Amino acid sequence: MSSIFGVPTQALFGQLLIGLINGSFYALLSLGLSVIFGLLNIINFAHGALYMMGAFVAYFLLQWAGLGYWWALLLSPIVVGFLGVVLERTMLKRLYHLDHLYGLLLTFGLALIIQGLFRNEFGSSGLPYAMPAQLAGGRSLGFMFLPNYRAWVIVFSLATCLATWYVIERTKLGSYLRAATENPALVQAFGINVPRMITLTYGFGVALAALAGVLAAPIYQVNPLMGADLIIVVFAVVVIGGLGSIMGSILTGFALGIVEGLTKVFYPEASNTVIFVIMALVLLVKPTGLFGREK
Amino acid sequence: MLIRFAILLAALLALGPAIARAQISDGVIKIGVLNDQSGLYADLAGQGSVVAARMAVEDYGAEKKGMKVEVVFADHQNKADVGSAIARQWYDVDKVDLIVDVPNSGVALAVSQITRDKGKAFIVSSAATSDLTGKACSPNTIHWTYDTWALANGTANALVKQGADTWFFITADYAFGHALERDVEAVVLKNGGKVLGKVRHPLNTQDFSSFLLQAQASKAKVIGLANAGGDTTNAIKQGAEFGIVKGGQNFAGLLVFLTDVHALGLQTAQGLVFTETFYWDLNDRTRAFAKRFAERNRGIHPTMIHAGVYAGVTHYLKAVEALKSDDGTRVIAKMKEIPTDDPLFGKGTIRADGRKIHPAYLVEVKKPSESKAPWDYYKIRATIPAEQAFRPLDQGECPLVKK
Numbered sequence: 294m295s296s297i298f299g300v301p302t303q304a305l306f307g308q309l310l311i312g313l314i315n316g317s318f319y320a321l322l323s324l325g326l327s328v329i330f331g332l333l334n335i336i337n338f339a340h341g342a343l344y345m346m347g348a349f350v351a352y353f354l355l356q357w358a359g360l361g362y363w364w365a366l367l368l369s370p371i372v373v374g375f376l377g378v379v380l381e382r383t384m385l386k387r388l389y390h391l392d393h394l395y396g397l398l399l400t401f402g403l404a405l406i407i408q409g410l411f412r413n414e415f416g417s418s419g420l421p422y423a424m425p426a427q428l429a430g431g432r433s434l435g436f437m438f439l440p441n442y443r444a445w446v447i448v449f450s451l452a453t454c455l456a457t458w459y460v461i462e463r464t465k466l467g468s469y470l471r472a473a474t475e476n477p478a479l480v481q482a483f484g485i486n487v488p489r490m491i492t493l494t495y496g497f498g499v500a501l502a503a504l505a506g507v508l509a510a511p512i513y514q515v516n517p518l519m520g521a522d523l524i525i526v527v528f529a530v531v532v533i534g535g536l537g538s539i540m541g542s543i544l545t546g547f548a549l550g551i552v553e554g555l556t557k558v559f560y561p562e563a564s565n566t567v568i569f570v571i572m573a574l575v576l577l578v579k580p581t582g583l584f585g586r587e588k
Numbered sequence: 589m590l591i592r593f594a595i596l597l598a599a600l601l602a603l604g605p606a607i608a609r610a611q612i613s614d615g616v617i618k619i620g621v622l623n624d625q626s627g628l629y630a631d632l633a634g635q636g637s638v639v640a641a642r643m644a645v646e647d648y649g650a651e652k653k654g655m656k657v658e659v660v661f662a663d664h665q666n667k668a669d670v671g672s673a674i675a676r677q678w679y680d681v682d683k684v685d686l687i688v689d690v691p692n693s694g695v696a697l698a699v700s701q702i703t704r705d706k707g708k709a710f711i712v713s714s715a716a717t718s719d720l721t722g723k724a725c726s727p728n729t730i731h732w733t734y735d736t737w738a739l740a741n742g743t744a745n746a747l748v749k750q751g752a753d754t755w756f757f758i759t760a761d762y763a764f765g766h767a768l769e770r771d772v773e774a775v776v777l778k779n780g781g782k783v784l785g786k787v788r789h790p791l792n793t794q795d796f797s798s799f800l801l802q803a804q805a806s807k808a809k810v811i812g813l814a815n816a817g818g819d820t821t822n823a824i825k826q827g828a829e830f831g832i833v834k835g836g837q838n839f840a841g842l843l844v845f846l847t848d849v850h851a852l853g854l855q856t857a858q859g860l861v862f863t864e865t866f867y868w869d870l871n872d873r874t875r876a877f878a879k880r881f882a883e884r885n886r887g888i889h890p891t892m893i894h895a896g897v898y899a900g901v902t903h904y905l906k907a908v909e910a911l912k913s914d915d916g917t918r919v920i921a922k923m924k925e926i927p928t929d930d931p932l933f934g935k936g937t938i939r940a941d942g943r944k945i946h947p948a949y950l951v952e953v954k955k956p957s958e959s960k961a962p963w964d965y966y967k968i969r970a971t972i973p974a975e976q977a978f979r980p981l982d983q984g985e986c987p988l989v990k991k
Binding site: 304307308311312314315412416417418419420421423424430431437438440442443511512513514516518519522523554557558561562564565566 | 626627628629630631632634761787788789790792793794795797798799801802804805817818821822825826829830831835847848850851852853855856886888
């Protein structure tokens with residue numbers, strides 16, 4: 294068997310694929326953050342908490358309404374997205390004319406409160422959520438065993454990411470959105486309801502986070518802390534990709550998943566740190582991030 | 589005249605410290621529960637340990653005996669620096685006499701050293717590293733509930749004897765994981781088994797797929813999980829996804845708590861074999877305790893950690909009452925002197941190295957069909973008698989033990 298740096302190539306392929314799967318979570322979350330930052334200028338620190346709520350809503354649907362995974366995949370983003378709309382209407386919209394820092398502080402505080410409430414109620418070890426029967430099991434790819442569910446995650450999140458990118462960059466609706474971020478007053482003069490568009494955009498970004506939460510529920514425990522663990526990494530991904538860049542955050546999400554996966558083979562102790570090292574390096578060389586534009 | 593005066597003075601000086609010590613400092617016995625209140629170890633220790641400490645104080649009837657006891661708690665966030673800062677503040681400013689619990693071996697080792705420097709008392713229930721009664725043993729520290737040696741001895745011995753003789757370790761990368769891996773590896777090798785590989789992951793890892801893949805590729809019969817809490821549950825849950833057990837490999841959860849099994853659900857956890865020193869459904873006394881405890885702890889039944897805090901505090905109060913003093917070093921010495929007796933661990937002793945001695949149990953997680961009630965999770969497969977459950981006194985390299 295051939296090997297690279299003492300690691301068999303077969304194992305390496307497996308790790309690359311695993312990295313891609315984790316990368317799809319990063320991509321989905323950083324995409325939501327990017328959309329929100331790009332259009333609202335809010336650094337949404339509550340994103341991790343909303344991702345966690347997405348998983349919890351899936352759990353509640355199963356426990357209380359008997360609705361399984363597929364329903365959760367549809368309903369949970371709607372429920373949490375609606376909550377996002379309420380947040381935007383009641384709190385965030387008051388901050389648009391202020392410095393980024395205020396939005397960051399508000400959403401960070403919200404995240405702490407939401408997480409604290411859930412932890413008080415459900416403890417910190419998490420709740421079990423079963424794999425949907427249709428996606429249980431897996432197949433051998435020769436070089437690794439690929440669980441069906443992970444394959445589904447990668448396909449589904451890639452499709453969602455590309456659809457989002459298409460809507461924002463290539464459709465008329467997207468062009469309104471982009472125009473509204475450049476000059477809201479002018480767009481409004483053309484008869485477009487800009488405040489409503491911004492509200493719905495925030496709701497959509499939040500729904501993406503909830504969707505990632507539902508996707509994560511069968512893999513990880515449904516845990517009040519699941520968002521807190523992830524959000525810092527995702528922010529690093531967004532910073533590396535360049536704040537506000539849609540394609541940048543998708544590509545960086547997948548790429549950093551792979552980098553992290555490889556680190557787990559060559560030097561596993563550093564797997565939690567490697568993304569931050571890359572972030573520091575990127576910021577030194579290109580402060581706007583890899584795909585970011587200077588404003 | 590001058591000579592008589594000098595003798596009197598000398599006598600007073602000699603007596604002085606003794607007089608000062610033979611009382612409760614500032615009139616209050618203050619117990620600090622220091623643990624993880626918010627992170628991955630918050631359910632297996634956390635508020636439950638605070639409840640257990642309070643119950644111990646109430647059940648002891650401290651108030652009726654005229655002892656004023658106060659229980660405080662704090663969150664060390666699994667950071668040794670945060671834990672050390674709290675311990676210093678408690679000892680120096682807040683007049684705390686005893687610190688209990690302290691999950692996370694890294695934090696516990698630091699607090700043990702501080703306790704020794706300040707001459708206070710420390711009863712460990714959560715932290716696992718057997719170094720606390722080995723190289724790092726202290727005259728001010730008692731290790732109550734379990735340790736990595738006992739876990740290795742219980743679980744690995746049983747598994748290797750059943751023919752599970754090749755191992756791969758997935759280890760949490762800090763003091764606890766390293767100690768557990770070392771102690772288990774020693775047992776595996778001693779019984780003629782082999783270790784095919786190991787991988788170390790950072791504390792609080794979400795995704796284990798990469799490590800599971802490496803474990804799968806090693807073709808080891810057993811994948812030993814030298815981690816705890818959320819790390820263990822995530823690894824086992826994702827192991828099921830990757831078909832580890834279906835592929836003929838087995839997990840050895842080297843440290844699994846009741847709350848972990850609850851979090852996994854019996855469907856995923858069934859068949860796991862591991863070592864505990866306490867289970868709530870052992871006898872009438874433990875059941876009665878569990879019932880009272882659960883009512884005060886959101887329905888969560890006690891883990892062995894909670895039981896250890898309860899029993900440790902009970903024995904501490906006994907020693908304080910006997911001594912009529914809460915001087916840390918002397919109370920710990922007294923605790924070693926008098927035999928222990930509590931409703932949860934039964935009769936036992938504390939050795940010179942600070943190791944509390946009691947039986948351990950090899951348990952197996954029930955199938956969903958075998959479980960009759962909520963929290964009915966374990967079958968006791970074997971009882972390891974007290975004298976075999978822990979590392980022999982002469983093998984620990986504890987400097988306190990005279991050769």
